[in-house]
Each structure stands twice: as C-alpha cells, then as structure tokens.
Amino acid sequence: MSHIVVIGAGQAGSSLVAKLRKDGFDGEITLIGAEPNLPYQRPPLSKGYLLGEMTLERLFLRPESFYADNNITLRLGQPVTAIDAAAKTVTLANEVISYDHLALTTGSDPRRLPASIGGDLDGVFVVRGLADVDAMAPMVTEGARTLIVGGGYIGLEAAAVCAKRGVQVTLVEMADRILQRVAAPETSDYFRALHGGHGVDIREGVGLDRLVGANGKVTGAVLTDGSEVTVDFVVVGVGIAPATHLAEMAGVTLNNGIETNAQGGTSDSAIWAAGDCASFPYQGGRIRLESVPNAIDQAELVAQNIMGAGKEYVAKPWFWSDQYDVKLQIAGLNTGYTHVVTRPGEGQSVSYWYFKDAQLLAVDAMNDPRAYMVGKRLIDMGKTCDAQAVADPETELKSLLKA
Template identity: 65%
Template sequence: MRIVIVGAGQAGAALAAKLRAQGHAGEIVMLGDEPAPPYQRPPLSKAYLLGEIGEDRLWLRAPEFWAENRIDLRLGQPVTAIDAAARTVTVAGEALSYDQLALTTGATPRRLPMAIGGGLDGVFTVRTLADVDAMRPEFHAGRKVIIVGGGYIGLEAAAVASKLGLQVTVLEMAPRILQRVAAPETSAHIRALHQSHGVTILESTGLDRLEGTSRVTGARLADGRVLPADFVIVGVGITPNTQLAEAAGLAIENGIATDALGRTSDPAIWAAGDCASFPWGSGRLRLESVGNAIDMAEAVAANMLGANEPYLAKPWFWSDQYDLKLQIAGLNTGYDHIVTRRGEGDAVSFWYYRGATLLAVDAMNDARAYMVGKRLIEAGKSPAPEVITATPDLKALLKG
C-alpha cells in the first residue's frame, strides 16, 4: 500500500514517522514544496532570526532518518492537482498514484493588498525559512522597522528586533494587542513588557497604505500620520492551504473538513495540522499550533492503519518574548471572568472561567501554573476561583 503525504512540514513529518513506528511496511512518499527538509517553524522568528542557532538546528530529523526509514522525501516538488477518482496527485508534471492520501498542506500568511503597498520591496512575512532568510539582512541596530499586527508572530518579531537594537513600532488596528486570542490582563502584561524594551505600540491604529515607489519607505496611518520605516513585517494571521482539496471536491469548512478520525469527505484522503478542521463540541475547530500538528498527524497515521480512534485535541500553545515564556493551556473561547494568580518573582498566571468552568490558563514564567492548569483542564476539573488564588502549592489541586 502506497501512502502519499502532501506537505513536508511539522504535521507531514510527524505523520510519516508515526506510520513507520506503527508498523506500516508499504511505500511512503512525502512531497514538500520547499527545498528544505522538514523543519520546526517556531524558532524562525526567535532563535534563528537572532542568529543564535543555525539552519541545521531547525531540522526535525537528521538527514539520514528519511532514507533509513524508507520514506521517499521529495523536496521542491509542489503538488498541482489531486484526482480523487483516479487516486493520483500531479507532481513535477506526472501522475503519482496513491492508495491513501494525507494532506498536511499547512497555511499561508496573509499579506497586505498590492493596492496599499503589499508588493513593495522591504515588506516581509514570517512563515518559512526563505521568509526569514530574506529579512535577516535587514536587522541592523538603529534601523526603523514597522510591524503590522499585534499578534504573537508580530510581537515575537518585535522582541527580536528590539534585542538587536532596532527602533520598533507595532501597529494594531484592534483596541489592544492580542485581542483575538487573549484576555486584557495578558495583553496588558505583554504590552508593558515591550514598552519596557523601548517598543512603540500603537493600538486602535489603522494602516492606510505603505509609502514608497519600489521599496517601502514608511507607513501612512488612517489618521494621516506618516511613520518612516526601513522595512516592514506583516503579521496579520494565516489562512489554511485548502486550494488542492477544494479543487478535488473535498468538503471545506474553516479548513479541510475531517471527521473525528481525521478522514475527509473522500474515504481515501485524510488531513491534519493547520490546514484541517475537526469536530469539536457542537461545531468544528481548526488549531494553529505545533502541538496540534503533531498530535493530530500521529492520530491520523494510526487511523490510516485501522486504529479507529477519534482525535481528542488537548490544546496548548507557547510564545517566547525577551525573557518571558508564555505557556497557554486550553481554549479561552466564551470566558466571562479572569482569575489572576501571582507566583514567585515575576511569575503570573491568568485563569479563564466561564461561570464555574475552568477553560484555559495563560502562564507567564510560571511552568507550574501551566502544568497544573493543563492537567486540570484535560481532566475536566474546575477548582473554584478563590481556591486558585489561595492554594499555596497548586499541585495539591491535582489530588482533589
């Protein structure tokens, strides 16, 4: 049985490795559109951009792993079409047949429209190794960088730029940074951190257009102000790569729609990672995280081999900015109040509740709060808010 995997990122690599670990003896072909072997993305906007690690430290597996495990890794070979009826994918102009197909196509960063300067030289996004390699030469002390978007990607890039001595301005159209993903308490904590490092954060600030003829020279704001810039980084979210699936007639719903096993509307095609949505409660969920990419891909690999085990997501995320390590457990959607717990030193955690139900935890430099919160959420336990703040040792909550 030949299994073809389209996408050689975190999810694709995890899926291929799990197939072999689970005993699949047939062919595995993994097709990647980038020339680089499977690599981890989170360090791109942090340690790699800072120059603290080299490219080889990004690799998810040693180069020899793929051949040793008889995984036919084909790089720089984008798939251009799927023929679901014939069970083939078109790659390098040829039709490659499959018995089962896994789509781990990931996502693409949203870009600014060409009409407002999105195509100017000196305007970058942060998603791929090539993206970061292209922008690295721009990072010289004293230069001015404008970051459009106050989400985690933009703020991580802002932290790196600040550490390297650049003059950094973050533009956020919403009333506060991280508004879509975090409580006001978390936004305020991270805003203060950036401001203490000299970063200018402009909230409730719209971008009218980028200035410049061939290369960006600044940003004209919605209120008419013009801010000079040597270069611009755009961090305004990502969109799932569903084009191949949609053209093949697969169901699309906030990504490639799968059932609880990770199977798409075609019984021979599966999907995992940033590109895929799956059943969650009474609706559907698509998670953009390394944890989900790995966990869902491994669950799909097992189900491709007949495990028939529903994927049960355990959402967790993280972000590193300066000396802050933010760890997030759970999903805060629908919260109605926040409990703040102070830890030792600069540690603090924010606990999201809907009524009496604990939904999520944002832990900053507080690994214990993150670990306990994650285990409580996964176990379906919700200590009363006053217990969270009054218990000296959070680990005691796990015994209750």
C-alpha cells in the same frame, strides 16, 4: 503494495510518515513539499533562528538519513500542480504519482497586504517560511527602523526579536488592544508593558492605511490616524489562513479548513488531513488548531487510522510564545470565558486563569511553569478548581488537583 502519499512537508507531514514506519507500515511512502528544505520547525524561525542563535541544521525535524533509512521517498521543492481524486493521482511538474491513501498536511498561508496599499514593495515581509526569514534577516540590524503590522503573537514575537537586535520598532494594532482576539485584557496589559520596557512603540486602535516607497522599496507608512512612520522594512503579522487550495482541487468538503471527521478522514474515503489545515469535531462544535502539539498529535492519529486503528482525536489544546526572557504557556481554550482570576508569582511570573462561571477553561502562564502544568492537568481531566483558592498566593498549586 499500498502507497501513502503525504502532501505538506512540515511538522504534521513529517510526524505522519515517521509514525507510519514506527507502527510497522511496510508499503510505499512519499512525502511531498513545495519548499526545497527538509521538514523543519517553524516556531524558532522568528526567534532563535532570526537572532542567529540557531543554525539551519538544528531547525530540521529529522536528518536526511532518517528518510532514507526508513525508505521514505522525499519530493522536496516540488509543488503539487493537480490532484485527481477519481484516478487517485497527484501531479508534480514532471511526475504523476498514484496513491492508495492521500494525506493533506498543507498547513496554513500567511495573510499578506494587498498590492494596492504597497504590499508588493521590496522590504515587506511575512514570517512563515525559511525563505521569508532568510530574506528579512539582513535588515534586522541595530539602528534600522521597522513597522510591524498586527499585534497578535506573531507580530509581538517579531517585535521582541527586532528590539533585541537594536531595531527601532513601531507596532500597530487595528483592534482596541494587542492580543484582543486570543487573550484577556490582563494578558494584553502584561505584554504591552513588557514591550514598552524594551522601547517598542505600540499603537493600538491604529491600522495601516498604506505603505509608500521609492524605486520599488518600502520607505514609510501612512497610518489610519494620519500619522506617518519612516521605515527600512515592514513585518506583516495579520494572521494566517488554512492552505486548502489542493483540497479544493481534490473536491473534498471545506469548512474553515479541510473538514475532517473525528478520525481525520475527509469527505473522500481515501483522503485524510491533519495540522493547521484541518478542522475537526470538538466539544459539540468544530475547531481548527494552529499549534505544533496539534500538528504532531493529529498527524500521528491519522497515521494510525490509515492503518485501520479507528481512533478518534481528543484534542488537548496548548500553545506557547517566547518574547524576550518571558515564556508564555497557554493551556486550554478561553472561548466563552466570563471572568479571569489573577495568580501572582515571583518576579515577572504571573498566571491568568479563565473561568466560565465555575468551570476552568484555560490558563495563561508567564514564566510560571507550575501554574501552567497544574492548569493543564485540570483542563485535560475535565476538572475545575476554586477561583478564590487560585487567587490566594498562599494556596499550594498542587492542592488544586485534589479538590
């Protein structure tokens, strides 16, 4: 009987094993996770869960009974210590598991501050796993002071939650503006104003020089402009890196993550990869997408291909971010854009449409789900639209689909 082993019990891993059973795979399935918890959603960790608006049980992707009912063996809280690709075995602390197919859904790891600048002090947190947020939550109280390092979406979401809880927030971004790596200046301006209206002190073009502490706990920060900030805790949001150490152990090819072909296969015919950790062919190049939709879609495709479907992955990138009462929805990838068109909405709603010459690449929609849906449909279909029509608020959005 064939045995499929999946390492990484997150969104991709849980989706992969569920799809195998849904599509009729009747062999053995083992899902291995380093964390002790059932597979859970990560996006609400830094929002609803940290705010206390979401319980632990609601985080779980599926109840424990699902895995038992579908004869999926869980090995939770058991990190993999070795992979022998030649022998087709995975080693845990007290167990060696043989596989016929191995899927790596190991996700990504947060970048941490080096110990040399105080990164190992108590009170310095990243926002990645349940344990991180559980450790930080008691400090997120009214009147506390925090420094958030990094002005990407992770840092801004953490800033929003802290500000809503009455924390005094200072956010530093080493680049010239927040969201510089992922968004146009228009989107940066929107979120800078939003956070400023909630009392967040955003300092752009300013980095962290070092953290200072007393008795092993962080108490302050010295910034690159020479200023000092007193803090009770620090949140580090300086990006993530694909978790590839197990893939390296298995000897598969790496290339900004685990290199896969269009079907999700790696350089080893028995090993597959999906989710944040996998880089795959896309429009003549190669990308790695860090998003929930990609983790689900890619993992389900890999499940089908393990069973012999032979399908190629066609990515349809979309993302979201929740900050205060604003929902940002992003369709497409803005890489290589030449200009941005603004479409005003009602109240706080607005959308920014990225074009490369005449071709629509992406849309950032703030509290404007209609603009997002129309932009997403156009991008998914490989179509474009007239930039002047987009900018005219009198243009009916749906008419863009007929152009």
